[in-house]
Amino acid sequence: MASKKIAVLVGSLRKDSYTRRVAHSLIALAPQGLELAIVELRDLPLYNEDDETDPPPAAFAAFRDAIRQADGILFCTPEYNRSVPGALKNAIDVGSRPYGKAAFADKPCAIVSVSPGALGGFGANHHLRQMLPFLNMPTMPAPEAYVGGVAGKYEGDELVDESSRAFFQKFMAAFAAWVEQHAK
Numbered sequence: 001m002a003s004k005k006i007a008v009l010v011g012s013l014r015k016d017s018y019t020r021r022v023a024h025s026l027i028a029l030a031p032q033g034l035e036l037a038i039v040e041l042r043d044l045p046l047y048n049e050d051d052e053t054d055p056p057p058a059a060f061a062a063f064r065d066a067i068r069q070a071d072g073i074l075f076c077t078p079e080y081n082r083s084v085p086g087a088l089k090n091a092i093d094v095g096s097r098p099y100g101k102a103a104f105a106d107k108p109c110a111i112v113s114v115s116p117g118a119l120g121g122f123g124a125n126h127h128l129r130q131m132l133p134f135l136n137m138p139t140m141p142a143p144e145a146y147v148g149g150v151a152g153k154y155e156g157d158e159l160v161d162e163s164s165r166a167f168f169q170k171f172m173a174a175f176a177a178w179v180e181q182h183a184k
Contacts, residue, residue, distance in 0.1 A: 002033075003033055003034065003035050004033060004034055004035070004071040004072060004176070004179050004180065004183055005035050005037070005069060005070045005071050005072075006030075006034055006035065006036040006037070006070060006071065006072045006073065006074050006175075006179065007037065007039045007066055007067055007069075007070035007072075007073050007074070008023050008026075008027065008036050008037065008038045008039065008073075008074045008076060009038075009039055009041065009073060009074070009075050009076065009077075009088060009091060010023050010038055010041070010076050010077075011041075011075070011076065011077030011078055011084060011085045011087060011088035011124070012077075012078045012085060012087075013041065013042050013085075013087050017078065018078070018114050018116065018150040018151065018154070019076050019077060019078045019114040020038075020076075021150075021154055021157055021159075022076055022112060022114050022147055022150065022168075023038060023074075023076040023112075024157070025159045025164075025165075025168055026074065026076070026112065026168055026171070026172055029165065029168045029169045029172055030172045030176070031169075031172060031173050031176050033176055033180075034172070034175075034176050034179070036074065039063065039066045039067070039070075041063075041087045041088065041090070041091045042087070043059050044059050044060070044063055044087075044090055044091055044094055045057065045059060045060075046090055047060075047090055047093040047094050047097065049097070052097065052098055060094050063091065063094055063095060063103075064094070064095055064103040065103075067095050067103035067104060067107070068103045070107060071107070071108075071179055071183040072107055072108045072109060072110075072175070072178075072179040072182075072183060073104065073107050073108075073109040073110075073137070074109065074110055074112070074175065075088070075109060075110070075111045075112065075128055075132075076112045076114065077111070077112070077113050077114065077121060077124045077125070077128065078113070078114050078115060078121060078124065079113060079114075079115050079119075079121035079122070079123050079124035079125075080124070082123030082124075083123055083124055083127045084124045084127050084128060085124075092104070092131060092135075095135075096135055102135050102136070104132075104135040104136075104137055105135060105136045105137070106136055106137070106138075106184050107137050107138075107183075108137070108138045108139075108140070108178055108179045108181075108182035108183055109132060109137045109138070109139050109140065110139070110140040110145070110171070110174075110175045110178065111125050111128050111129065111132075111139065111140075111144075111145065112145040112147060112171070113125035113128075113145065113146055113147065114147045114150050115146075115147070115148055115150060116148075116149065116150055116151045117148060117149075118148045118149060119146065119148055120145075120146025120147050120148030120149075121146060121147070121148075122146055125144065125145075125146060138178070138182040140174065140175055140178045142174070143167075143170065143171055143174055145167075145171050147164070
C-alpha cells in the first residue's frame with residue numbers, strides 16, 4: 001500500500017489549543033501508510049466571492065492546492081456555540097469554491113471534535129457531518145470521535161490518558177482503512 005497523504009485541518013487558531021494537542025496525538029499515533037500534515041487556517045482571509053479572481057488570491061490558491069494534493073482530510077475541531085468555529089467554516093468555504101470545482105470533492109474524511117465539557121463537541125461534529133456530504137466527501141461513519149473532558153487527558157502537550165491513546169489508535173487505524181477504500 002502506497003502512503004496516503006492526509007491534510008489535517010485544526011479548527012482552533014489558538015497555538016496551544018487542546019484541539020491542536022489532540023491533532024498532534026492523532027498524527028503521532030497514525031499507522032504506517034498515512035502521512036499527516038497540518039494545513040494552517042490562520043492566514044486564510046474571509047471568503048468573499050468578489051475576491052475570486054483569475055488567478056485567485058495566493059492564500060486561497062495555496063490552501064486549495066494543499067487540499068487537492070491530499071488523499072484524505074482529518075477535521076479536528078473544537079465546538080463554538082454548538083457549531084464549528086468560524087475559521088474552520090471559512091476554510092470549508094474557501095476549499096468549496098469556485099462552485100463545481102471544490103478542492104474537497106471526493107476526499108475521504110474523518111471528524112474528531114474536542115471539548116473540555118462532557119459532550120465532546122457533539123454539535124460541531126454533527127454540523128460537519130451535515131456539511132461534508134454536500135461537498136461529496138465520503139465521511140467515516142464510525143468510530144465517531146467526541147473527545148470530552150480533554151483538559152484531564154493531557155499534562156502539557158503529552159497525552160497521559162491511556163484509554164484515549166487506545167481509542168486514538170483504533171480511530172486512526174479505521175481512518176487509514178477508510179482512506180484506502182475511498183481515495184481516488
